[in-house]
Amino acid sequence: MRSWTLRHVAQRTTALARQPALPFVRAASSVSQRPNSDHVSFPGALKSAFVSSLKFENPESYPALPTYRVVDQHGVVVDSSFTPDIGDEEVIRLYKDMVFISIMDLIMFDAQRQGRLSFYMVSAGEEAVSVGSSSVLDREDVMFCQYREQGVFKERGWTVKDFMSQLFANKNDPGRGRSMPVHYGSKELNIHSISSPLATQLPQASGAAYALKMQRLQDPNVKPRVVAAYFGEGAASEGDFHAALNIAATRSCPVVFICRNNGYAISTPTLDQYRGDGIASRGLGYGIDTIRVDGNDIWAVREATKKARNMALQDGGKPVLIEAMTYRVSHHSTSDDSFAYRARVEVEDWKRRDNPITRLRKWMEAKGIWDEAKEKAARDSLRKEILKGFNEAEREKKPPIRAMFEDVYEELTDDLKAQMKELKGMLDKYPEEYDVGEFEGGKDSLKD
Amino acid sequence: MKHRALHQLKRAVARSSIVRLPLPLARCYSTHPPNAKLNIPIDYATTPLLAHSSQMALRSKELPEEVRNGTTKKMNLFQAINDAMGIALSEDESVVIFGEDVAFGGVFRCTMRLAETHGADRVFNTPLTEQGIMGFGIGLAAEGMRPIAEIQFADYVYPAFDQLVNEAAKFRYRDGACGRSVGGLTVRMPCGGVGHGGLYHSQSPESLFTHIPGLRVIMPRSPAQAKGLLLAAIRSNDPCIFLEPKILYRAAVEQVPTAPYELPLSKAEVLKEGKDVTIVSYGQPLYLCMAAIKQAEQDLGISVELIDLRTVYPWDKKAVFESVRKTGRVMVVHEAMVNAGVGAEVAAAIQEDPDTFNRLEAPVARVAGWSIHNPLLYERFHLPDVARIYDNIKRVLKY
Numbered sequence: 001m002r003s004w005t006l007r008h009v010a011q012r013t014t015a016l017a018r019q020p021a022l023p024f025v026r027a028a029s030s031v032s033q034r035p036n037s038d039h040v041s042f043p044g045a046l047k048s049a050f051v052s053s054l055k056f057e058n059p060e061s062y063p064a065l066p067t068y069r070v071v072d073q074h075g076v077v078v079d080s081s082f083t084p085d086i087g088d089e090e091v092i093r094l095y096k097d098m099v100f101i102s103i104m105d106l107i108m109f110d111a112q113r114q115g116r117l118s119f120y121m122v123s124a125g126e127e128a129v130s131v132g133s134s135s136v137l138d139r140e141d142v143m144f145c146q147y148r149e150q151g152v153f154k155e156r157g158w159t160v161k162d163f164m165s166q167l168f169a170n171k172n173d174p175g176r177g178r179s180m181p182v183h184y185g186s187k188e189l190n191i192h193s194i195s196s197p198l199a200t201q202l203p204q205a206s207g208a209a210y211a212l213k214m215q216r217l218q219d220p221n222v223k224p225r226v227v228a229a230y231f232g233e234g235a236a237s238e239g240d241f242h243a244a245l246n247i248a249a250t251r252s253c254p255v256v257f258i259c260r261n262n263g264y265a266i267s268t269p270t271l272d273q274y275r276g277d278g279i280a281s282r283g284l285g286y287g288i289d290t291i292r293v294d295g296n297d298i299w300a301v302r303e304a305t306k307k308a309r310n311m312a313l314q315d316g317g318k319p320v321l322i323e324a325m326t327y328r329v330s331h332h333s334t335s336d337d338s339f340a341y342r343a344r345v346e347v348e349d350w351k352r353r354d355n356p357i358t359r360l361r362k363w364m365e366a367k368g369i370w371d372e373a374k375e376k377a378a379r380d381s382l383r384k385e386i387l388k389g390f391n392e393a394e395r396e397k398k399p400p401i402r403a404m405f406e407d408v409y410e411e412l413t414d415d416l417k418a419q420m421k422e423l424k425g426m427l428d429k430y431p432e433e434y435d436v437g438e439f440e441g442g443k444d445s446l447k448d
Numbered sequence: 449m450k451h452r453a454l455h456q457l458k459r460a461v462a463r464s465s466i467v468r469l470p471l472p473l474a475r476c477y478s479t480h481p482p483n484a485k486l487n488i489p490i491d492y493a494t495t496p497l498l499a500h501s502s503q504m505a506l507r508s509k510e511l512p513e514e515v516r517n518g519t520t521k522k523m524n525l526f527q528a529i530n531d532a533m534g535i536a537l538s539e540d541e542s543v544v545i546f547g548e549d550v551a552f553g554g555v556f557r558c559t560m561r562l563a564e565t566h567g568a569d570r571v572f573n574t575p576l577t578e579q580g581i582m583g584f585g586i587g588l589a590a591e592g593m594r595p596i597a598e599i600q601f602a603d604y605v606y607p608a609f610d611q612l613v614n615e616a617a618k619f620r621y622r623d624g625a626c627g628r629s630v631g632g633l634t635v636r637m638p639c640g641g642v643g644h645g646g647l648y649h650s651q652s653p654e655s656l657f658t659h660i661p662g663l664r665v666i667m668p669r670s671p672a673q674a675k676g677l678l679l680a681a682i683r684s685n686d687p688c689i690f691l692e693p694k695i696l697y698r699a700a701v702e703q704v705p706t707a708p709y710e711l712p713l714s715k716a717e718v719l720k721e722g723k724d725v726t727i728v729s730y731g732q733p734l735y736l737c738m739a740a741i742k743q744a745e746q747d748l749g750i751s752v753e754l755i756d757l758r759t760v761y762p763w764d765k766k767a768v769f770e771s772v773r774k775t776g777r778v779m780v781v782h783e784a785m786v787n788a789g790v791g792a793e794v795a796a797a798i799q800e801d802p803d804t805f806n807r808l809e810a811p812v813a814r815v816a817g818w819s820i821h822n823p824l825l826y827e828r829f830h831l832p833d834v835a836r837i838y839d840n841i842k843r844v845l846k847y
Contacts, residue, residue, distance in 0.1 A: 206584055242577070
């Protein structure tokens with residue numbers, strides 16, 4: 001409506017003759033209703049059969065979408081068609097990546113409690129979703145994360161130093177000390193920097209996927225790539241989720257949406273988040289191929305993601321949705337005490353009964369490639385490695401103060417140069433009021 | 449809601465095609481009070497703000513030599529914008545254009561024939577979702593493309609505000625040493641009053657964007673300027689908001705150089721030199737300023753300097769300060785609400801600069817929309833007009 005009126009308005013203000021209208025690509029008559037047809041042929045729905053009984057579709061009359069698993073809670077393979085696609089060494093590497101994340105989580109959570117860093121978010125219970133999906137994506141596939149995907153960074157090769165530099169916002173932090181802890185980003189790993197606003201990364205992922213598709217169309221030598229976008233079930237309530245899936249479907253974007261449905265968005269249980277069949281059921285409504293998987297089963301996550309990646313590259317590109325069912329074992333963040341809204345016993349149950357790390361461990365032990373001694377050795381060495389990185393990172397200098405003014409624009413504007421000078425003047429005039437010693441170059445970095 | 453209104457409109461149109469209505473002239477939108485001397489319609493065919501000849505168009509020193517030696521073509525604003533986008537699509541295959549209804553040419557015809565010429569992969573419709581359009585554009589730009597996103601009306605940019613403020617503007621900053629940005633992104637949107645756009649087809653939200661570090665905010669006043677500034681915005685490595693005064697789409701016609709060219713961002717243009725008062729404005733009100741200046745100079749025997757900001761953020765303080773130091777009196781004119789508008793920033797910066805403050809001989813005046821929404825029936829009383837600008841020139845001089 002708005003377009004029509006204003007076009008009309010603009011035409012009236014004109015001094016020029018109206019341009020001749022272009023011929024329509026698809027005439028409305030080509031989808032007109034045929035006499036005596038069994039099916040609807042309105043433009044909005046082309047294959048809908050007419051029925052003569054009045055019946056509303058009821059979500060409860062449909063069974064919940066099934067959850068795909070390869071290995072059960074005891075580490076026993078239940079998908080008879082499954083054979084591991086990687087060798088023992090690679091399985092152990094993935095296992096260690098998950099354990100690494102869980103140990104780093106504990107150390108950093110405590111470090112935050114001691115006031116040694118400002119904030120932290122653990123990913124306990126969800127290590128298989130991040131590590132598993134990442135391990136079957138191509139290294140050059142582009143990633144957008146929410147914030148609980150440490151495993152993706154680890155699996156792609158991030159070191160203790162990389163994690164710690166960001167967490168302590170020291171001079172080696174690629175984010176130059178501007179973002180809160182856990183807001184990682186890496187150009188080498190093709191993972192876009194994490195931002196706090198939820199779900200904003202989803203339509204961006206669709207756009208990025210369209211870019212990859214266009215770049216390949218324009219240059220067939222470019223490698224086929226997909227975008228993977230992670231988000232929680234709470235973020236899926238944002239308008240950007242809706243926008244992202246719809247636009248990805250209509251523009252046929254090669255993007256794999258990976259939802260971590262862990263039961264909670266901070267304190268809000270899924271019952272207060274939605275009333276449909278989780279997130280997966282919505283994918284179908286957007287015309288998107290969808291699967292629900294057991295997120296505590298790294299093999300199920302891997303199989304589904306591997307296939308989703310192939311599907312996303314088919315037919316000129318298309319989106320795929322994966323809903324990984326998990327349980328957020330941890331508090332939401334260091335600023336949250338989750339026992340204020342859920343029973344401790346519920347959490348303990350999940351920890352004990354089913355978690356992705358023990359499930360893979362059971363599978364490995366049954367295969368005879370892992371045992372208690374190896375477990376202890378691995379944990380000890382990882383813990384040592386993390387603590388060493390922790391201590392080094394904590395002692396590093398912070399980035400130069402100048403970094404606060406840079407990268408707002410490609411180049412410093414006149415305003416920013418003037419403000420930088422003004423800040424320098426303050427630091428010169430009131431040296432007792434500011435602590436500049438920890439910043440590389442002290443206040444001198446503010447010089448022109 | 450949109451559908452219902454459309455339905456009503458269609459019915460109204462259907463009726464009017466059958467019933468012949470008597471046409472009382474006084475009730476037509478384009479008429480003005482019979483004795484008006486100031487508030488008469490702008491004659492775009494004679495205004496000195498538009499280049500009515502090739503020579504005028506090619507005179508600008510901002511144009512590179514080869515462009516000044518080239519040819520021109522008569523274009524209105526939408527054609528100039530279309531021309532700029534056609535050039536951008538031709539010269540750089542990473543440029544893509546999308547938004548609501550852009551494939552058939554756009555509701556204001558700005559994307560006419562671009563899809564046919566450059567392919568449906570590069571010029572395409574999106575679903576009706578502003579936040580989706582913006583997020584999609586950010587994603588494209590993040591992967592090295594140069595997307596040009598269209599928001600159908602500036603009034604509908606708010607659903608995309610989160611993506612603009614928290615994502616586009618901060619992308620380079622938070623990526624830090626990784627070095628990625630969405631500098632390739634340009635967001636076009638029609639803005640401003642159009643006579644009867646009411647609440648949601650009239651807004652000028654530029655000052656909201658000027659409060660977001662990381663964005664460049666641009667508003668052209670004419671076809672030739674639109675082409676040069678839009679090409680500069682598209683090629684700029686910072687995300688740009690490009691606001692197009694929709695009332696000028698068809699009204700403003702001038703000779704536009706046919707070659708590709710850029711006009712500098714963050715640089716104001718002195719449209720007319722003067723010594724007694726400086727008027728700072730941008731976009732369509734410049735035409736009103738010019739009309740008011742003509743009358744004031746004639747009536748009062750003074751001379752007024754007129755400055756077109758062109759880029760409202762980061763804006764050209766130097767040019768404005770220099771002018772005010774010369775004239776000692778200054779007025780800022782814009783359509784958007786006076787409170788916290790661009791005028792507030794310009795006025796504050798002027799009084800903050802000691803050398804300029806010292807030269808002030810009168811308070812900085814702001815002639816802008818009242819602190820209300822744009823009401824359908826009352827637009828002529830709401831937006832700055834020639835009479836208000838004229839009266840404020842007098843007031844500033846009298847102080």
